[in-house]
Amino acid sequence: MPQDSFPLSYYPMFSFKRKGDTKITYLVGFDSQGNRKKLPYQFAGQGGLNQVRKQIVKFVRKGQAEKLCKIVASKAALSTDTPDLELVSVQIVTGTFNLTDYFKGQTEPGSEKVHSSCPVVREGK
């Protein structure tokens, strides 16, 4: 399939086949008790949701999940977005979701693959 361009496009996103199972790469944080929480996309980069989502995928595909993990960890160290959760580590994870099951209430992924884990290091601690 030819590469999409701008401002002339052939709108390839409408040609993608949506299967029953789909993979999404996302960010996960853990506190000292092992409680887990999905982190918002803003921890990974600049721009809107879809732009950052594609950047996350690009990092993983290029084998740079660890680099992304460190970026997320550094933002988590400074962030006040998760006041209920003092994050001690973060992960870059790809989960496989069944679309039908997800919208029927089964919101947990069928399987997960962890690409990278790294600690959240706060200055002075």
Place this chain on the structure above:
Amino acid sequence: MRGLLRRLDTYWFTEIPAERLAILRILVGAFALQYLGSRFGMFGTVAHNLSDLFAPVGLASLLPGPLPAVLFQFLVALTLFLNVAFLLGWRFRYTGPAFGGLLLFVLCYRNSWSMIYHSDNGLVLHALILGLARSADALSLDALQRKAPVRIDAGATGWPIRLICTVTVIAYFLAGLAKVTGPLGWSWFAGEALRGQLEIDGLRKEILGGGVASVVRSLYDQVWIFTAVGIGTLILELGAPLALFHKWVGRFWALGIWSMHWGIFFMMGIRFEYSLSGIIIAAFFPLERLNPALLPAQRLRNQPVVFFDGVCSLCNATVDFIIARDREGRFTFAPLQGEYAAKVLRPEQVTDLSTVVLVEGNEILTRSDAFLRIASHLGGAWRLAEILRIVPRPIRDAVYRVIAANRYQWFGKKASCRMPSAEERARFVA
């Protein structure tokens, strides 16, 4: 073939009031200004992205690598400055093309970081067309500061509007084509493909912290809604080219597209601002009618009006010729030197006595176009004059110009404007 060429000629080069093009320039300029202005900070952060993520598209592909962040921010600031000049129509000959070109580059660069925002396509193409056209001949600082009247050739305001409509239509048609030629094919008609699109969009939003896909969840089991929306969307997209063939089809299509984007907004929460604003489809509508004071050629009566050089013997003979054959009394006549002409025509059209001006409906025709349209209304064998449309307009108008330039010398000139006889008075406006 001849008929096709004639239709193409009429389609692309029919004169449309300069005010419509000017209103489009103002709408697109104002939208671009708020779009760029409100994202100035965000564009700055894009410039600081990691170079690993740089995936250049469009004009940015010409770059050897990412620009220094400060240079990109300067270019965005320069684009904003040119945007203001574009909006106001100031030194438009230079600022119009410069703004169109720079906006194209800036948005190409912005879209070169892993994500292409297709919603920018319409804005940048429309701004580019308006920047290269004579969009500031009316409602602009240039028009206010102009000392001498500008000469507007027939079609100078028509083609940019047609081109804007055409690129808009092509974009939607390609989107529809991508759907039915892709692996999902005609399943888009069944609604499941559309639901799949909404599902995956909603899933991404929820997992990545972009909000809750509440509409998808609440409508999930109502497949008929997705079927209806899927069919409606495909009809609008694949039927888009029809919008170019008739103005009313175009307007209904445009309203359908506008409604579709509001539907996408309510169902998916996706805010295609340029489409939601309605500016993307504005070129399909006679915008100048929003304010009758802007109309350059308001008609006192619902009839075509022929404006002619009142002291030219050839022109007066032509008027006599038309009156003798216009048995239905279709035409009204007015001298270009009269008060009515000054009231309803633009100044440059009043001062240019070398052409007859035909005002019919929303169209203003000059030179050979006016002559051929008048002949077609006379009916009978005079309709055959339409055959001359196979001759390209520049050649037809060149012949017209030669005759017009020598009309006083060859056919004579009256000392004063024609005074209609008692019988003719009902057909004339002074």
